[in-house]
Amino acid sequence: MAIxxxxxxxxxxxxxxxxxxITTPGAGGNTTATSTISLGCTPGVDYDVSIDTGLHPQGxxxxxxxxxxxxxxxxxxxxxxxxxxxxxxxxxxxxxxGRSGRTGEExxxxxxxxxxxxxxxxxxxxxxxxxxxxxx
Numbered sequence: 001m002a003i004x005x006x007x008x009x010x011x012x013x014x015x016x017x018x019x020x021x022i023t024t025p026g027a028g029g030n031t032t033a034t035s036t037i038s039l040g041c042t043p044g045v046d047y048d049v050s051i052d053t054g055l056h057p058q059g060x061x062x063x064x065x066x067x068x069x070x071x072x073x074x075x076x077x078x079x080x081x082x083x084x085x086x087x088x089x090x091x092x093x094x095x096x097x098g099r100s101g102r103t104g105e106e107x108x109x110x111x112x113x114x115x116x117x118x119x120x121x122x123x124x125x126x127x128x129x130x131x132x133x134x135x136x
Contacts, residue, residue: 011041011100013049013134018077018112030113032083037108039134041100048097048135049108050089051077054128060088064126073126078111091135 018035041047056063056072063072077087079096087110088094100106110132 007042009042009045009136011039011045011047011134011136013040013132014038015110015132018110020075020112020114030083030116032114033112035110035112037110037132039100039104039106039108041104041106041134041136043100043102043104045100045104045136046097047100047106048091048095050091050095050133050135051087051110052089052131052133054130056128062128062130064128066122066124066126069122069124071122071124073114073121075112075114075128077130078113081109081111083111083113089133 015037016035018033020031020033037049039047039049053060054062056065058072058074061074062076063074065072076083079085079087086094087096091097096108098106
């Protein structure tokens with residue numbers, strides 16, 4: 001009796017919503033939020049995770065948009081908690097790379113920031129959508 005199996009290399013990805021708290025202009029300080037990115041990969045797979053600039057970029061600056069007001073609120077996404085390395089979509093430059101472990105499950109955190117200098121935005125409900133991609 002012959003028995004066989006083939007395991008292919010692969011990854012799936014999901015992410016939670018990055019929900020910034022309600023911001024008051026002039027309150028001082030940066031407003032921050034996080035999102036959890038979950039990878040389910042075949043064990044031992046090399047991966048690279050990128051995040052695009054969203055629906056409303058101005059150059060490489062991400063911006064949320066309020067359709068009622070027609071105004072924007074700039075923000076950024078970082079790979080580290082000190083918020084010194086922006087997360088982007090250029091492999092080897094501003095993405096997150098790694099190798100899936102024994103279980104294949106990997107958890108990454110995306111750190112978001114609205115700078116205090118942009119908190120003079122008009123009151124409203126701002127949103128954006130970014131595409132998070134895993135290449136393996």
